[in-house]
Amino acid sequence: MADPSSYRPQPGQIPDSPGVYKFRDEHRRVIYVGKAKSLRQRLASYFQDVAGLHPRTATMVTTAASVEWTVVSTEVEALQLEYSWIKEFDPRFNVKYRDDKSYPSLAVTMNEEYPRVQVMRGPKKKGVRYFGPYGHAWAIRETVDLMLRVFPVRTCSAGVFKRSAQIGRPCLLGYIGKCSAPCVGRVTPDEHRELAEDFCDFMAGRTGTYLSRLEKEMHEAAEEMEYEKAARLRDDIGALRRAMEKNAVVLADATDADLIAVAEDELEAAVQIFHVRGGRVRGQRGWVTDKVEAVDTAGLVEHALQQLYGEEKGEAVPKEVLVPALPEDTPVLSQWLADRRGSQVSLRIPQRGDKKALMETVHRNALQSLALHKTKRASDLTTRSRALEEIAEALELDSAPLRIECFDISHLQGDDVVASMVVFEDGLARKSEYRRFQIKSFEGQDDVRSMHEVVSRRFRRYLQEKLKTGEWEAEEGEGAVPEDDGRPKRFAYPPQLVVVDGGQPQVAAAKRALEELGVDDVAVCGLAKRLEEVWLPGEDDPVVLPRTSEGLYLLQRVRDEAHRFAIQYQRNKRGKRLTSGPLDEVPGLGESRKQALVKHFGSVKKLRQATIDQICEVPGIGRKTAETVAAALAGAVPAGPAVNTATGEIIEDETPAPRVGAPPSGSREPSSERGTEQ
Numbered sequence: 001m002a003d004p005s006s007y008r009p010q011p012g013q014i015p016d017s018p019g020v021y022k023f024r025d026e027h028r029r030v031i032y033v034g035k036a037k038s039l040r041q042r043l044a045s046y047f048q049d050v051a052g053l054h055p056r057t058a059t060m061v062t063t064a065a066s067v068e069w070t071v072v073s074t075e076v077e078a079l080q081l082e083y084s085w086i087k088e089f090d091p092r093f094n095v096k097y098r099d100d101k102s103y104p105s106l107a108v109t110m111n112e113e114y115p116r117v118q119v120m121r122g123p124k125k126k127g128v129r130y131f132g133p134y135g136h137a138w139a140i141r142e143t144v145d146l147m148l149r150v151f152p153v154r155t156c157s158a159g160v161f162k163r164s165a166q167i168g169r170p171c172l173l174g175y176i177g178k179c180s181a182p183c184v185g186r187v188t189p190d191e192h193r194e195l196a197e198d199f200c201d202f203m204a205g206r207t208g209t210y211l212s213r214l215e216k217e218m219h220e221a222a223e224e225m226e227y228e229k230a231a232r233l234r235d236d237i238g239a240l241r242r243a244m245e246k247n248a249v250v251l252a253d254a255t256d257a258d259l260i261a262v263a264e265d266e267l268e269a270a271v272q273i274f275h276v277r278g279g280r281v282r283g284q285r286g287w288v289t290d291k292v293e294a295v296d297t298a299g300l301v302e303h304a305l306q307q308l309y310g311e312e313k314g315e316a317v318p319k320e321v322l323v324p325a326l327p328e329d330t331p332v333l334s335q336w337l338a339d340r341r342g343s344q345v346s347l348r349i350p351q352r353g354d355k356k357a358l359m360e361t362v363h364r365n366a367l368q369s370l371a372l373h374k375t376k377r378a379s380d381l382t383t384r385s386r387a388l389e390e391i392a393e394a395l396e397l398d399s400a401p402l403r404i405e406c407f408d409i410s411h412l413q414g415d416d417v418v419a420s421m422v423v424f425e426d427g428l429a430r431k432s433e434y435r436r437f438q439i440k441s442f443e444g445q446d447d448v449r450s451m452h453e454v455v456s457r458r459f460r461r462y463l464q465e466k467l468k469t470g471e472w473e474a475e476e477g478e479g480a481v482p483e484d485d486g487r488p489k490r491f492a493y494p495p496q497l498v499v500v501d502g503g504q505p506q507v508a509a510a511k512r513a514l515e516e517l518g519v520d521d522v523a524v525c526g527l528a529k530r531l532e533e534v535w536l537p538g539e540d541d542p543v544v545l546p547r548t549s550e551g552l553y554l555l556q557r558v559r560d561e562a563h564r565f566a567i568q569y570q571r572n573k574r575g576k577r578l579t580s581g582p583l584d585e586v587p588g589l590g591e592s593r594k595q596a597l598v599k600h601f602g603s604v605k606k607l608r609q610a611t612i613d614q615i616c617e618v619p620g621i622g623r624k625t626a627e628t629v630a631a632a633l634a635g636a637v638p639a640g641p642a643v644n645t646a647t648g649e650i651i652e653d654e655t656p657a658p659r660v661g662a663p664p665s666g667s668r669e670p671s672s673e674r675g676t677e678q
Helices: 039-046 055-063 075-089 137-147 158-167 189-203 208-223 227-245 297-309 330-341 353-395 447-469 504-517 550-578 591-601 604-609 612-616 623-635
Strands: 019-025 030-036 064-071 105-108 117-120 129-131 257-264 268-277 280-290 320-322 346-348 403-412 415-425 434-438 497-501 523-528 533-535 674-677
Touching: 019 039, 019 055, 019 075, 030 039, 030 055, 030 075, 039 064, 055 064, 075 297, 075 330, 105 137, 105 189, 117 137, 129 189, 137 189, 137 227, 189 208, 208 227, 257 297, 257 353, 268 297, 268 353, 280 353, 297 330, 330 346, 353 550, 403 447, 403 550, 415 447, 415 550, 434 447, 434 550, 447 497, 447 504, 497 504, 497 550, 504 523, 523 550, 591 604, 604 623, 612 623
Parallel strands: 257 320, 320 346, 403 497, 434 674, 497 523
Antiparallel strands: 019 030, 019 064, 105 117, 105 129, 257 268, 268 280, 403 415, 415 434, 523 533
8 A cells, every 4th residue: 555645756856737646556457537617726735644534535546656758738639638538447446327227229320321220229320310218229210110100210230221222022021011112223322311311310209390291191082082092101100100299308409418317325326318310209218327437416416427429419419408506616517518519508407397397307307216226236246255255255255256267268179279268357247358369289189288378378478468567677688668558458457266177187288287387376266067167277176066055157158158258269360361362472461352343353363363454454453462462462373173072063163252351151250348469
């Protein structure tokens, strides 16, 4: 525990101007980011008597080992820089809201030639119009089903759309009138885009125009005795009214506003947001967070505003934001929101009327969300704590293993040998820490040797990170260590327990790897699949945990996750190898230019016969690249001709190769949930 006076800046060293500051710990990791109107006044408040500080603030300043700051010209710039640094460094003492679920939104892909209406989750994409988020996906689908009568916009996937265009026949929705069938040319791209824009306008709250227009057309059709058309328009109006009834009017005058409410106790806080568009509740979402810093309701509101609008622009930021308490820097936040919207944004507390009543409803939702979160967390926490305690007791560990890493080897008859490392912290999977390895030191099938290599490489990287932070003495001649930038490191944190998928041989290999590196404070065990026995290094008999043990269940989950992750990587690697061609060996030739070459010449065989000048005719291919491609194809051994086994004819290779470098059908690209240690 550090003494704050040991790293306190000298008097007069801190500027009296707006800025953002970072506290770092002894390993140079950023642990807290804050902003201030006056850096001098704000930082001075941290270096008073520790006994007079808030307990959380005292914990932060005694954990820190240094402080640094960046001066900016305005408070709005400080707000933006603070948000960027919190996202970049993920400081442990900053309040960070995380969605308690992945909320679905109704999305219209206006960035496509034929816009598509669909349910989307996850980060927002450029050129896509979003409405929501909604509490349930079925609520979106019911609304869309009603609106497709009036706005028959495409809802099918790219594959279904392409297939219908090829066979010249629309899907079922096209036959029943819930799709305008642009796939078969019933409407032009411009007409279909106009339908999509009308759909977006209606969802954005501009409903009166369409209802009035449809009612006028219905009356005109009735006067002209076109009763079937009038009946169809009547049904369309009814469908739109039913869709509108699903979102009752809560605010008059077609108000666009977001209402934010906070429920909190000493340890945690829950935030609920209602998105009101056109006077109707169009979406709802919620966050729960630990109060790891000394922050009041106004501070929680400020963090929520940063989280909610930090990546938004334009109409995604409403004209009005209603909050339970105004942050300290309300004018600065209002200006920041206005900059993101492009026009004035009102940030205020509702005092009376419908808005205050609706805010009370949002607050009740926040209270319920916090109570439900505490109930779930108490149950989960109890189970996970019992599992970790049972593991510690069974393996005779000094303390519960809060970080567990599990390794598994995967291959297919000795080919494409890979390994996985998964991480569980406090009994929960931490996918951002997952890693995968390619076996480099040998070829063939040897799980024991592979396990030794992988564990050695992982902990060698750990020792290198300790060397960078000064926790481990550098040997003479190793040279200078680059300065740490404070970002979370890939192998910086050691586990308390290493689990390997296997029995005695694999456990012995992992233990030997640790001993060779001088790592003696990490426990090792293995979990054998056959009888779910737990093996310890140097023991002739396994440790048998009861079948109902929470500890055994946790070890099984860790092992199964490592197995899944290893198999997924091995299949992807094998798929790429099986579909690789001679163009994959050309250095500096990306996927786009490979496809352009094959498309231009029709096949790899014709490309091999082309001259350098002919290759240069392909857009994006220069002479140097053309020479490299020609040399690579000249050195590659062409495959033998295909033979029709029924007739004995030789089949000429004239078909294009559309999957150069692509994974085989049914395989998936590796997920972004982990990194690769080559």
